[in-house]
Amino acid sequence: MLPQKTEPHKKGLILFKYWYMVHGVKINERQERMYVRGAIVPPMGVQVPGFVLVAAQSIPSKVVSILTQDEWWQIPPAMPTRSQKEECGSTGDVGLTAKIVFSLEGYFCLNYWIRTDKGRIAQIRRDLLRQPLIKKQVTITDPRQDGDDAETLIVQYANAGKLKVKKGSQLYEQMVNRSMTDRDNAVEALKTVLSGYERFPYREYSEIRFM
Numbered sequence: 001m002l003p004q005k006t007e008p009h010k011k012g013l014i015l016f017k018y019w020y021m022v023h024g025v026k027i028n029e030r031q032e033r034m035y036v037r038g039a040i041v042p043p044m045g046v047q048v049p050g051f052v053l054v055a056a057q058s059i060p061s062k063v064v065s066i067l068t069q070d071e072w073w074q075i076p077p078a079m080p081t082r083s084q085k086e087e088c089g090s091t092g093d094v095g096l097t098a099k100i101v102f103s104l105e106g107y108f109c110l111n112y113w114i115r116t117d118k119g120r121i122a123q124i125r126r127d128l129l130r131q132p133l134i135k136k137q138v139t140i141t142d143p144r145q146d147g148d149d150a151e152t153l154i155v156q157y158a159n160a161g162k163l164k165v166k167k168g169s170q171l172y173e174q175m176v177n178r179s180m181t182d183r184d185n186a187v188e189a190l191k192t193v194l195s196g197y198e199r200f201p202y203r204e205y206s207e208i209r210f211m
Contacts, residue, residue, distance in 0.1 A: 002067065006107055009033055013059060013202070014108050033059045035202040036067075038103060038112040039192035040096070040140065041185050042120055049073050051185040052096060052112075053171070054103045055193045059202055064157060064194065065164040068103055069171050069186060072096040075127040097131045100138060110136055113143045113196035115150075115188075143196035150191035157194060165190075 003016035013033045019026040034056040043050040049071040057064045077095040103109040114121055121140060128138050154175070157163040165172045171186040178184060 008108055011204075014056070016056065035059055035197075036107050036109050036111075037193060037196055038100075038109050039189040039196065040112050040114045040124070041188045041192065042114075042116055042124065043073055044185070048183050048185055050096070051189040052099050053186070053189045053193060054107055054109050055197075056107070057197055057202065060204075061162075062197075063162045063164065064197065066166065066169075066171060066190070067107055068099070069169060069189070070099050071170075071185065072099060075124070076131060097128070097133055100128070101133050104134075104136065111139045111141070113192050114140055115142060115144055115192050115195065118142075141196070141200075143192065143199040145199055148195055148198070150195050153194040153198065154187070154190060 001018060003018055005017040007015050007017075009015040012035075014036045015031055016034050017029070017031045019029040021027075035058075036054065036056045038052060038054040041051040050073065051069070051071055053069040054067045055064050056067055072095060075096045077098060100109075100112075114124070121142060125138075125140055128134060128140075154163070158175075165175065169186075171190060174184045174186045175190075178187065
């Protein structure tokens with residue numbers, strides 16, 4: 001369930017507010033503190049588009065909900081190349097920029113994780129800095145660490161009931177029908193965001209006051 005309202009909360013969290021309207025009256029109001037982060041997967045050649053998703057991890061339960069998920073080819077809005085038309089039937093691409101702006105406005109997401117080589121990360125950072133639609137600086141970090149097993153993370157989160165993915169979505173369909181290849185771009189994005197939550201977990205800090 002997506003929130004009716006979001007707002008920045010203290011200590012880097014986002015407050016998600018939920019309710020139902022019955023005859024013009026709010027009922028079952030509740031709110032959750034969320035650790036919101038995104039994942040970016042670059043396009044793989046001309047056959048497989050990139051993927052971007054935004055997730056929210058509930059604090060303290062650590063349940064991860066996938067909020068948005070989209071494919072992308074170019075960083076700015078652009079028409080597809082001839083190869084993209086021929087290989088994928090692509091008709092257009094609003095670009096990674098538009099998807100980041102949407103997630104910034106809706107979920108205050110400015111931090112993304114990515115698993116690729118340093119040169120490509122640097123290029124994506126530079127390209128995003130050039131986009132006038134993005135008014136705030138986007139942080140992009142590689143969450144990989146020695147010995148991590150992102151494939152196993154998906155199984156662990158799913159078996160523990162700590163992963164919520166919309167049924168029928170592209171990510172859901174790829175999880176159910178794995179090709180176990182680079183074509184599973186949505187699953188690669190999920191691996192990235194779960195790796196990020198493991199590498200950079202949200203930590204609660206008690207306030208210290210000196211008398």
